[in-house]
Amino acid sequence: MSRTALGAVGYLNARPLTWALDLDPARWDVRYDRPAVCARLLAERQVALGLIPSVEYLSDPDYRLVPGVGIVSNGAVASVALFSRVPLSAVRRIALDTSSRTSVALTKILCRHRFDIDPVFVPHGPDVEAMLQVADAALLIGDPAFDLDHASLGLLKVDLGSEWTALTGLPFVYAAWVGRQGTADADLVGALQAARTEGVGATEAIAAEYAQGDARVAEKAARYLRDNVRYLLGEAEVAGLQRFLDFAVDLGLAPRRRLVEFF
Numbered sequence: 220m221s222r223t224a225l226g227a228v229g230y231l232n233a234r235p236l237t238w239a240l241d242l243d244p245a246r247w248d249v250r251y252d253r254p255a256v257c258a259r260l261l262a263e264r265q266v267a268l269g270l271i272p273s274v275e276y277l278s279d280p281d282y283r284l285v286p287g288v289g290i291v292s293n294g295a296v297a298s299v300a301l302f303s304r305v306p307l308s309a310v311r312r313i314a315l316d317t318s319s320r321t322s323v324a325l326t327k328i329l330c331r332h333r334f335d336i337d338p339v340f341v342p343h344g345p346d347v348e349a350m351l352q353v354a355d356a357a358l359l360i361g362d363p364a365f366d367l368d369h370a371s372l373g374l375l376k377v378d379l380g381s382e383w384t385a386l387t388g389l390p391f392v393y394a395a396w397v398g399r400q401g402t403a404d405a406d407l408v409g410a411l412q413a414a415r416t417e418g419v420g421a422t423e424a425i426a427a428e429y430a431q432g433d434a435r436v437a438e439k440a441a442r443y444l445r446d447n448v449r450y451l452l453g454e455a456e457v458a459g460l461q462r463f464l465d466f467a468v469d470l471g472l473a474p475r476r477r478l479v480e481f482f
Contacts (some may be wrong), residue, residue, distance in 0.1 A: 222248040223407065226257040226269040226454070228394060230361035231440060232298055232448045233270055234425045235418030236396075236411075246410075253282050254319035254361075254394065261397065268398040268411075272321035273460055274402045276397055277473040285396035286454075286481040288415045291449040291456050293390040296380030298365040298443070301326065301346055301378055303356035303375045307334050314343035314350035314357045321393055322360045324472045325379050331470065333386045347372070365443060378446075389459030395452065415450050 224247070227237045229251040240247040250260065254272045261268060261269035262278065268285070275326035276282050299322050313330075323340075330336050343350045343357070350357035352372075357369065358393060369376045383391040396403075396411055397457050403411075418425070422444045452460075457479055467473040 222246060223268070224248045224250070224266040225261040226250050226252065226266040226271070228252070228257055228270050228290075228361070230253050230298070231365065231425075231429050232296075232361065232441070233394065234429070235422065235444060235448075235450055236270060236290070236415055237290065237418070237419035238421050238425055239414035239448050243245050254321070255317065258320070267402050268372050268396050268407075270394050271397050272319045272394055273392045274324045274467050274473055275461065276395070276476060276479070277467065277477060278462055278478065279399070280475070281399045282366065282397050282404075283400050283482045285398075285403060285411050287412050287452050288450065289452040289456060289460075290393045292380035292393070292447060293449060293455075294381055294383075295378045295447055296393075297378065297447045298362070299325070299360045299379045299393065300364050301356045301358055301377040301379065302351070302364075302367065302369055302375065304351060304376070305355055305428065306375070307336065307356075307377060309460040310334075310336055310338050310355040312339045312341065312354040312356075314341050314354035316345040316350075316358050316360055317342045318345065319360055319393070320472075322358060322379070324467045324470075325383065325391070326331070326358050327339045327470060327472060328463070328466045329379060329382050329386065332466070333382050347374070383459075383463075387462055389450070389462055390456045391463065392452065392456055392460040394461075398482075400482075408482055419450055429453070
């Protein structure tokens with residue numbers, strides 16, 4: 220059997236989807252990178268499937284999703300947030316970590332439909348202190364957002380997972396396995412679904428790996444993987460994804476409206 224090339228996000232929240240894959244290197248060739256890079260690798264056909272930001276699904280009409288698998292929240296996600304020293308109503312400029320176009324799109328959607336503000340958006344590397352020198356608020360995603368002790372810095376943290384669910388009543392899908400039509404057969408889909416199940420069952424081991432011997436960090440990471448992030452794409456999750464994609468197109472953040480389709 221030839222190895223399947225995958226592009227995967229290197230953040231903690233993705234680890235339950237890739238943990239089991241790393242245990243079978245004879246089958247899987249996994250490259251880890253930032254979400255935007257994973258999307259580029261898939262677009263350039265350097266990988267067969269990518270664990271890519273959900274909004275990237277709209278970038279190619281031939282893209283399909285692996286059913287039942289995603290990185291999801293239903294309420295607080297803890298790792299996609301705005302950080303600010305002023306109330307949201309006073310925010311006029313937001314520095315955006317552009318590692319994921321999904322989180323950028325979500326921020327813009329919430330500013331329009333939830334926060335009722337119209338800020339200027341500026342791209343910036345994920346350094347909250349530097350970001351807040353040039354903007355009123357900073358978008359951080361993934362491990363930088365999860366690890367940041369905002370209280371010690373005197374910052375307000377606005378969890379975008381919570382805000383999305385408050386706006387829509389639906390879960391939010393941050394990323395999913397995506398590839399071109401015909402790339403994934405039933406065996407490949409089943410293997411990725413089985414890897415999800417195995418990874419979700421390995422939460423404590425994944426948290427320990429992330430913590431590198433720090434018991435406090437391990438406890439926090441395990442709680443995050445258990446309570447904040449979900450990995451199943453069910454009916455409600457697909458409805459939330461469709462709502463997000465439609466919002467993105469309506470705001471001109473994606474090229475075309477389309478329904479969610481699976482392998």
